[in-house]
Amino acid sequence: MEDSTSHKDNDLARRLQAVAVNDRIGCHQTFKVAEEMGVSLAEAGRVLNELGIKIVACQLGCF
Numbered sequence: 001m002e003d004s005t006s007h008k009d010n011d012l013a014r015r016l017q018a019v020a021v022n023d024r025i026g027c028h029q030t031f032k033v034a035e036e037m038g039v040s041l042a043e044a045g046r047v048l049n050e051l052g053i054k055i056v057a058c059q060l061g062c063f
Contacts, residue, residue, distance in 0.1 A: 008037075008039070009047060011037065012033075012037050012039055012043070012044065012047050013047050013050075013051060015033050015036075015037060016030075016033055016044065016047060016048060016051065016053060017051060017053070019033060020051075020053045023052060023053050023054060024053065024054050024055075024056045025048065025053055025054075025055055025056070026055070026056055026057045027055055027056070027057050027058035028057070030044050030045075030048070030055055
């Protein structure tokens, strides 16, 4: 049985993949998805790393 954390990670991964283009996603888009999904930026960054999606155009150096 899948736990709620794994389910949330899967939902987050699907959303990030939907927004990413050519395995790249903008920093602003990452912030927006994290907020919409109710996860921390660290969690979004972790999932992006697992997916091999690179964050681009990061102005604050958060990632």
